[in-house]
Amino acid sequence: MIxxxxxxxxxYYNLTKALLIEKSLDFEEIxxxxxxxxxNLSxxxxxxxxSISVNGQFMSxxxxxxAYLDRLEPQPALLPPDPFEAGKVIELICHIKLDVELVARRCLPETLFNQPVSEEIKQSTQDDLAKGMKAVSRIFVGQPFAAGTTLTLADFYTFYCFDLATTITQKMFGEDLLASHPDIRNVIEHMAQHPSVARVESERAKKG
Ligand SMILES: N[C@@H](CCC(=O)N[C@@H](CS)C(=O)NCC(=O)O)C(=O)O
Known part of the structure; x- marks a missing residue:
């Protein structure tokens, strides 16, 4: 039991929970x-x-x-068997995480906690997000999945990272981050119906 x-x-908690469900692994939420x-630091x-605990050992x-869960329970595979293709999936995830989600997060204090961020931060967020979105759209496949023709970890990251990033950009700048990215939007809409994600989203509203 994990x-x-x-x-x-x-x-990211919800993403990890969706992966545990996707892999039909036994887990408990703490x-x-x-x-x-x-x-917590331990x-x-x-x-x-x-973070997770496995037989008394921790991972964040x-x-x-x-990556651990995909090796622990290989089915359904969420990384392609071909090493280069697997690397490309991780590459896409890195750009979504680091160049979009993490950038948008700079404005999280104002969006969610009513703690104003400076004009300088707002400007750098908008500038860097524009660059990050260009980077992601260069390698996002979306035919029909984020990284190609099969469901991968990148689809889960697309759903959960853009969920936060679009909320922040809408509230901060009144902008739809995905206005000119129908391929990304399609993946998000598809993932919202995906059983593991749908379960996580329905449980999210409950206390936890
Ligand atoms: N790179 C980390 C990011 C995790 C992360 O940003 N977690 C947020 C919540 S979604 C958090 O714990 N924020 C509190 C903090 O930074 O102190 C991952 O992929 O797990």
Whole structure:
């Protein structure tokens, strides 16, 4: 049995939970706030969520956990068997995570917690997001899945990273980040119906 630590308000927690369901793995959810307390740091060195526990050992970072789960339970495979194609899936995920989601996050304090961010940060967010979206759209396949013809980890990251990034850009700048990206929007709409994601989303509304 795997323990999943974090809160259901976290997009990366929900992504990891969807992968555990996708792989039909036994797991339990344990509520854990992202603190700098020792118990949390022992699970997640930056104090973030999610983290997992496996036989008393801990792992953080959703992408590390995702890679582990894909090896632990190979079916359904969420990384292509071809090493280069698998690398390309991770490449797409890195750009979605680092150059879009993480950039949009700079404005999270104002979007979700009413803590104003400076004009300088707002401007750099918009500039860097434009660059990040160009990068993602250069390698996003979307025919019909994020990285090609099969469902991969990149589809899960597309759903959960753009969920947060589009919420932030809409509230901060009144902009639809995906206005000129119908391929990305299609993947998100498709993933919303995908059983593991649909279950996570329905449970998200409940306390957790
Ligand atoms: N790179 C990490 C990001 C995790 C992350 O940003 N978690 C957020 C919640 S979605 C968090 O714990 N934020 C609190 C903090 O940074 O202290 C991953 O992929 O797991």
């Amino acid at each position: 323990q999943l630590y974090g809160l259901r308000l976290s997009n 509520k854990a706030r992202p603190t700098q307390e020792e118990d 699970r997640s060195p930056m104090g973030k969520m999610p 970072e959703s992408l590390a956990i995702a």
